[in-house]
Amino acid sequence: xKTQSTTTESSRKERFAxxxxxxxxxxxxxxxxxxxxxIIAIENDSALIDVGLKVEGRVPIKExxxxxxxxxxxxxxxxxxxxxxxxxxxxxxxxxxxxARREEAWEKLEQAYKKNERVGGTMFGRVKGGFTVDxxxxxxxxxxxxxxxRPMRDVTPLLGTEQQFQILKMDRRRGNxxxxxxxxxxxTRAEQRSQLISDLHxxxxxxxVVKNITDYGAFVDLGGVDGLLHVTDISWKRINHPxxxxxxxxxxxxxxxxxxxxxxRISLGMKQxxxxxxxxxxxxxxxxxxxNGRVTNITDYGAFVELEAGVEGLVHVSEMSWTKKNVHPxxxxxxxxxxxxxxxxxxxxxxxxxxxLKQCLSNPWQTFADKQPEGSLVQGEIKNxxxxxxxVELPGEIFGMVHMSDLDWQAPGxxxxxxxxxxxxxxxxxxxxxxxxxxxxLGIKQLSDDPVCALETRKGETVTCTVTAVSDSGVxxxxxxxTPGFIRRADLxxxxxxxxxxRFSVGDKLDAKITSIERGGRRLSLSIKALEVEEEKQAMxxxxxxxxxxxxxxxxxxxxxxxxQQKGESGRDS
Numbered sequence: 001x002k003t004q005s006t007t008t009e010s011s012r013k014e015r016f017a018x019x020x021x022x023x024x025x026x027x028x029x030x031x032x033x034x035x036x037x038x039i040i041a042i043e044n045d046s047a048l049i050d051v052g053l054k055v056e057g058r059v060p061i062k063e064x065x066x067x068x069x070x071x072x073x074x075x076x077x078x079x080x081x082x083x084x085x086x087x088x089x090x091x092x093x094x095x096x097x098x099x100a101r102r103e104e105a106w107e108k109l110e111q112a113y114k115k116n117e118r119v120g121g122t123m124f125g126r127v128k129g130g131f132t133v134d135x136x137x138x139x140x141x142x143x144x145x146x147x148x149x150r151p152m153r154d155v156t157p158l159l160g161t162e163q164q165f166q167i168l169k170m171d172r173r174r175g176n177x178x179x180x181x182x183x184x185x186x187x188t189r190a191e192q193r194s195q196l197i198s199d200l201h202x203x204x205x206x207x208x209v210v211k212n213i214t215d216y217g218a219f220v221d222l223g224g225v226d227g228l229l230h231v232t233d234i235s236w237k238r239i240n241h242p243x244x245x246x247x248x249x250x251x252x253x254x255x256x257x258x259x260x261x262x263x264x265r266i267s268l269g270m271k272q273x274x275x276x277x278x279x280x281x282x283x284x285x286x287x288x289x290x291x292n293g294r295v296t297n298i299t300d301y302g303a304f305v306e307l308e309a310g311v312e313g314l315v316h317v318s319e320m321s322w323t324k325k326n327v328h329p330x331x332x333x334x335x336x337x338x339x340x341x342x343x344x345x346x347x348x349x350x351x352x353x354x355x356x357l358k359q360c361l362s363n364p365w366q367t368f369a370d371k372q373p374e375g376s377l378v379q380g381e382i383k384n385x386x387x388x389x390x391x392v393e394l395p396g397e398i399f400g401m402v403h404m405s406d407l408d409w410q411a412p413g414x415x416x417x418x419x420x421x422x423x424x425x426x427x428x429x430x431x432x433x434x435x436x437x438x439x440x441x442l443g444i445k446q447l448s449d450d451p452v453c454a455l456e457t458r459k460g461e462t463v464t465c466t467v468t469a470v471s472d473s474g475v476x477x478x479x480x481x482x483t484p485g486f487i488r489r490a491d492l493x494x495x496x497x498x499x500x501x502x503r504f505s506v507g508d509k510l511d512a513k514i515t516s517i518e519r520g521g522r523r524l525s526l527s528i529k530a531l532e533v534e535e536e537k538q539a540m541x542x543x544x545x546x547x548x549x550x551x552x553x554x555x556x557x558x559x560x561x562x563x564x565q566q567k568g569e570s571g572r573d574s
Contacts, residue, residue, distance in 0.1 A: 039077045105137035106172055113167045118184055123159050131155070133165065133179055140165070140177035149185050150211065153248075192224025197264060202256050205273065210250045218242045220254055220268055227266035229254060236271045236278075236310025238296050277310035282346050285313075285353060289343045290360055295333050303329045305341055305355055313353030315341060320357045322364050322438075323397040333357070364396030365435045371395075376430045378442070382422055390420055392428060392442060400440035402428055409445045409522070410482065459514055462531055467508040470501050477512070477526065485524035487512055494532040 043058075112119050123142065125132040130143040142165070147155055165179035166187075208220035208227070217230040229252075231242050239245055246252070258267035285291070285307065293305035293313070302316040320332050333339060342359040346352075372378055372394075380392040383399065390402040404413030407420075420426070432441035465477035465485060474488040491512075492499045504510070512526035513534065 036078055039075050042075060105135055109135060109138055109167065109170065109177065110172070113170055116166075118164045118166055119179070120162055121165050121179065122162055123155075131159075133163075135165070135177065135179070138177060140167075140179045142179050142181065146180035146182045149182055149189065189224040194224075196223060196225050197261075200256060200259055200266070202259055204256045206254055206256065208252055208254055208268075210246050210248055210252060213242050213246060213248060215241065218246050220252060222254075222266070225264070225266065227254070227256070227268040229268040229270060233257065233267075233269035233271055236274065236276070237306065238304065238312055240297070271310075277308060278348060278351055281311060281348050281353070285311075285343045285346055287343050287345060290340060291343070292338055292340050293355075295335055295337045295339060298330050298333065298335060300328065303333050305339060307353070311353070313341070313343070313355040315339075315355045315357050319344065319355070319359070322358045322361065363435065364398050365433070365438050365440075368394060368396055368398060368440065369433045369435055372430055374430050374433060377427060377447075378430060379425060379427050382420060382424045382426060385417065385420060385422060390417070390426075392426060394440065398438075398440065400428070400430070400442040402426075402442045402444055406431070406441075406443035406445055409448070409450055459517065462511055462513050462534075463526070464509060464511055465526065467504050467506050467510065469506065470504055472501060475501050475504050477510070479524065483524055484522075485512075485514075485526045487526045487528060491515075491527035491529045494529050494536075499529075 109119060111117075119135055121133040121135040121140065123131050123133050127141070130141055131147070133140045133142045146168075147158070163181055164184045165181055166183040168178045168180050168183070170177045206222050208222045210218050211221045211226060212219040215231075217228050218234070219226045220229050229242075229246075231239055234242060234245050252270060253273060254268040254270055255272045256266060257269040257272060259265075291307065293307045295303050296306045296312060297304040300317075302314050302320070304312045304314055306312050315329075315333075317327075317329050320329060321327070324332060339357060340360045341355040341357055343353065344356045344359070345354040378392075378394060378400070380394050380400070382390050383393045384391040389404045390407075391399045392402060394400050404417050407413060407416035426444060427447060428442035428444050429446040430440065431443045431446065432439070434440075463479050465479055465487075467475055468478050468484075469476040472489070474486055475492065477485045477487060479485060489499055489501060492501065492503070510528065511531060512528045513531040514524050515527045515530060516525040518525060
């Protein structure tokens with residue numbers, strides 16, 4: 001009996017050992033593996049999961065949620081979890097949904113990496129040098145340089161959105177994965193570019209996105225290829241900088257205006273999709289029409305005035321003011337100022353309109369001509385003295401000029417102009433008015449009569465002169481009233497032998513007869529010879545002729561004695 005009981009106890013021990021070995025042998029088959037389980041309860045923030053073992057396991061509910069989303073679980077759902085350990089201190093299995101997802105993801109990612117396939121993922125965080133990406137449970141690193149083809153100022157719109165990535169490298173043992181979004185974009189861009197270039201032609205209308213803005217235009221992404229939208233082709237109206245009409249990432253509709261297949265350069269236009277405001281501009285803006293406009297730009301040579309959106313005209317600096325000459329246009333008008341202008345000329349072929357600002361104001365030159373016609377007397381201040389005359393300010397901020405030849409009847413212009421200085425108030429007579437050339441001629445000497453005119457009545461008169469200069473051709477003299485004169489060599493004496501200028505010296509006084517008035521030189525022509533001939537005739541008439549028995553010498557001697565006697569009496573009377 002004792003032997004039989006001993007045998008039975010031994011059999012029980014062997015059976016227990018076998019069962020234990022069998023249980024222990026199951027551990028390697030479950031631990032470290034991903035298995036399917038069923039949710040049997042949801043308690044607080046954990047889900048109790050049955051994975052087919054003698055014990056259940058708990059998994060935090062948050063591990064079932066996608067990044068940025070809440071978990072949706074209910075009792076009875078079948079889920080995949082990772083078995084870390086069969087039994088814990090709490091008598092439960094240690095399970096992880098997160099590790100299950102990671103293990104599953106790594107399997108798929110390794111297959112994609114080997115086949116060089118793209119993978120889907122979500123950017124969900126920022127780290128030093130780049131971003132973190134959830135690749136269906138596995139976390140990868142996205143360098144900042146691999147986010148886009150061009151550097152992005154703001155990547156916020158990409159966070160939390162599904163994107164395609166290319167795996168650059170991965171190390172499962174270290175848990176490192178590096179991905180690139182840029183590589184995917186470049187491949188896609190190359191495909192789109194090839195397709196777009198093959199179908200591209202001038203006149204084609206495309207949708208694009210503004211990628212970059214420069215001083216001369218904007219680069220538009222047409223979907224794989226960029227085109228240049230020049231600033232002059234953005235709008236019909238004047239745009240000083242592209243940023244006035246466009247901003248980065250703005251969607252735009254453009255037209256291909258030029259395309260070079262060899263260089264693959266594309267020129268785009270936006271204004272070409274709108275009606276040309278220059279159509280019918282001649283009819284809309286006839287010459288002589290007055291209208292209001294807005295100053296859009298000011299240059300050294302004038303100001304541009306916008307008549308309507310896309311139609312501008314130039315007011316040249318010469319057409320800005322009647323009186324302000326050599327003044328910068330910025331001192332007459334300012335940007336954005338509303339002004340009234342007149343259409344002077346329209347050239348639709350060159351898309352130019354010439355405008356006038358001063359034409360809408362009264363012409364001070366014409367106003368002066370109406371109020372002060374030629375012959376009128378005016379008064380003004382000398383504002384400038386030049387080598388050829390005086391400039392006198394007149395009413396209406398205009399100027400008249402007194403030429404140096406109109407300063408004095410007698411004195412030379414160079415001498416007469418020395419008598420005046422800036423700031424002097426002078427009177428003058430209006431000599432001429434040219435409203436088109438904006439010129440007014442004034443004269444100061446014309447305020448008195450020309451002394452030459454008075455001399456006209458003295459033609460044939462005998463005057464006493466003083467010698468002022470002696471030359472081979474004759475003698476220069478001045479009458480007692482200062483009027484200059486000249487006696488030619490042939491007129492110095494009746495006798496040819498006495499017609500020698502060296503007979504006279506400066507300061508000598510002599511009598512001569514006025515024969516003519518030289519208006520150009522404003523001097524008298526005199527003759528001693530004519531005076532001697534006249535005196536001989538008078539003597540012959542008074543004292544008789546040669547037939548009376550008196551000689552010519554006697555007659556002339558008697559006449560000369562009488563003349564000397566008359567001079568003596570005249571001297572005593574004085």
